[in-house]
Amino acid sequence: MSDSKTSAASAPFGTVFGARLPIARFDGENWSAAEIVPTDSVSFGVASHCLHYGSECFEGMKAHKQQDGSVKAFRADKNITRLQKSAESLCLPVPPTELLEELVAMAIDANEEVVPSSPGSLYLRPNLLGTDLNIGAASKPSKTAALYVLASPVGAYLPPHMLRIQVESNIPRTTPQFGQVKCGSNYAMALGVIRKAAAEFQADQVLFAPGGFIEETGAANFLLLEEGHIITAPLSGSFLHGVTRDSLLQLARSLDWKVEERPVSVEELTAWCQRPNAEAALAGTAAILGGVGTLIVGGEDHQVGAGETGPATRTLRDMLTEIQVGKRDFSFA
Numbered sequence: 001m002s003d004s005k006t007s008a009a010s011a012p013f014g015t016v017f018g019a020r021l022p023i024a025r026f027d028g029e030n031w032s033a034a035e036i037v038p039t040d041s042v043s044f045g046v047a048s049h050c051l052h053y054g055s056e057c058f059e060g061m062k063a064h065k066q067q068d069g070s071v072k073a074f075r076a077d078k079n080i081t082r083l084q085k086s087a088e089s090l091c092l093p094v095p096p097t098e099l100l101e102e103l104v105a106m107a108i109d110a111n112e113e114v115v116p117s118s119p120g121s122l123y124l125r126p127n128l129l130g131t132d133l134n135i136g137a138a139s140k141p142s143k144t145a146a147l148y149v150l151a152s153p154v155g156a157y158l159p160p161h162m163l164r165i166q167v168e169s170n171i172p173r174t175t176p177q178f179g180q181v182k183c184g185s186n187y188a189m190a191l192g193v194i195r196k197a198a199a200e201f202q203a204d205q206v207l208f209a210p211g212g213f214i215e216e217t218g219a220a221n222f223l224l225l226e227e228g229h230i231i232t233a234p235l236s237g238s239f240l241h242g243v244t245r246d247s248l249l250q251l252a253r254s255l256d257w258k259v260e261e262r263p264v265s266v267e268e269l270t271a272w273c274q275r276p277n278a279e280a281a282l283a284g285t286a287a288i289l290g291g292v293g294t295l296i297v298g299g300e301d302h303q304v305g306a307g308e309t310g311p312a313t314r315t316l317r318d319m320l321t322e323i324q325v326g327k328r329d330f331s332f333a
């Protein structure tokens with residue numbers, strides 16, 4: 001793994017890993033001290049609760065190389081709180097904030113030599129697993145758990161082209177009451193729909209709009225933009241509350257843009273595409289802010305505005321990435 005830094009830029013996102021993994025375990029009563037182990041040395045029993053009953057959740061965040069060479073996690077507190085909420089929803093032991101902060105800091109320090117320079121970054125994947133060895137515990141939570149932070153030096157996540165997104169109005173991404181929980185099963189449940197959209201429409205992703213109102217895509221939130229204006233679905237329990245979404249809305253408000261968090265119907269979405277300056281984008285830690293060129297609604301292509309990354313997307317993306325690498329100051333609420 002010593003060549004992680006150089007290979008990360010060309011390897012597919014998330015396939016190269018730092019060699020050192022900070023980990024702590026919960027024995028049913030107490031968390032162990034965090035320790036660093038070789039990433040490829042960790043093993044779990046095949047009877048682990050997480051492998052049978054889905055008792056696992058995770059986070060996705062990034063640490064960025066700063067102007068002065070130091071490495072800083074972006075809004076780690078938000079991901080830590082979200083992981084704690086996910087743990088609670090899945091009846092997993094909730095890790096204390098200080099332990100999560102320590103593990104994140106250890107993951108950065110221990111893998112510092114593989115952090116790529118901007119636009120690359122160190123993607124951090126905190127992962128909490130139910131580890132009780134009990135395949136009879138279908139209706140009992142796991143008392144024990146493992147918590148680690150996997151580090152992955154990454155480059156771009158999205159393909160370089162403008163995205164084609166299929167709008168799915170019938171099937172939700174996942175069970176609505178678990179939409180804001182970041183657990184692996186949510187992603188697995190969406191795979192069939194995403195794969196079908198790719199096969200039938202060459203779609204890069206699916207925008208889920210159950211009941212005819214847009215929510216989010218399979219791995220990012222969704223925004224409509226034009227200069228001075230941004231619209232996105234209001235937070236609800238049925239989709240993930242993205243840190244990137246929140247950050248971009250704060251930036252837009254700081255620029256005195258009109259920021260609307262309100263329901264957007266699929267009809268409004270298709271009408272939006274007709275506006276000459278219309279833009280649409282996916283917002284997420286991995287995606288950052290990725291321009292959508294085409295929305296596929298009812299099997300028909302709708303080009304979004306000029307079908308190119310527009311000035312609103314560029315302005316917010318540049319601001320966000322400059323803040324992340326310490327080139328620009330901003331205090332997020």
Ligand SMILES: Cc1ncc(COP(=O)(O)O)c(C=O)c1O
Pocket residue numbers: 060216217218219220221240241242243244245283284285286
């Ligand atoms: C389903 C889903 N929605 C939204 C997001 C965006 O969240 P964040 O900006 O915190 O990365 C992600 C990204 O991880 C995601 O997987």
